[in-house]
Amino acid sequence: MNRYSYLILVEVPAMGTMQDIVAALQRGYDDGHAEGQFEVIVTHEPGYLVTFLRSTAEDDMKYLQDRMREGAENLSQAAMRQLGAELNGTVGDSAKPIVEALLEGDAQIIDFNGVLKRVPIVSICGAKSISDDDLCATCSHCTYRPGELSSCALNWPGFENSDGYVEECPSADPKG
Incomplete structure (x- = not known):
């Protein structure tokens, strides 16, 4: 089985340099708030596509289940909002549009292992x-x-x- 279970894709307008966004997101990961890997890719100017490779630990599934039981969202939206919440407050202004897109569920998910279909x-x-x-x-x-x-x-x-x-x-x- 792959180490990662799903991929979240967020496309945002460029707000600063790619290096600033990478550094801001890295702070969120270094602080231990988010896990997985990410990459920032320049798409059409001026915009960035940010990819987040994520896995689903047992406590992650409990969080996602709880959001579903509340009836507020589907599992994909819950996964986006979970990552947004993990990064919120740790990444600074340059990556704020990315966090906002995640919190609003304005991203795409590719589910490799079907974990978000359960x-x-x-x-x-x-x-x-x-x-x-x-x-x-x-x-x-x-x-x-x-x-x-x-x-x-x-x-x-x-x-x-x-x-x-x-x-x-x-x-x-x-x-x-």
Whole structure:
């Protein structure tokens, strides 16, 4: 598996030299607020394309899941805003348009490993309708009730596919 999971692309008007932007972004990474790699590329004058290679650690997925559970955004927007929040206040004025674009979700994402396609489980008041095909149906944490709403003792930490079936869960514990 690749070390990096996805790429964020931000195109902004040039505000200073490329060296100033690189130095400003590097401060955000050196301060330990952001992880991964970035590169600033001159596109058509006067503009820059900034690429950020990112990975998704377990705590990152929790952050992204929490944003999804709040219903405010999709995973791609949450990933952009996460990077914007990590860099905000650490990069200075020359890179401020980049941070603003990230915080506004005005960027593109290329998802190499499909990590941003996994959708956190959405439940209503802690209950969800699941089928016998769901991973949860055979999990010891789940109170599975066929034809009714089921519950999870761990507040549904898994992910659904695009059809709504739970296929992945870091806490899955098959009933013995």
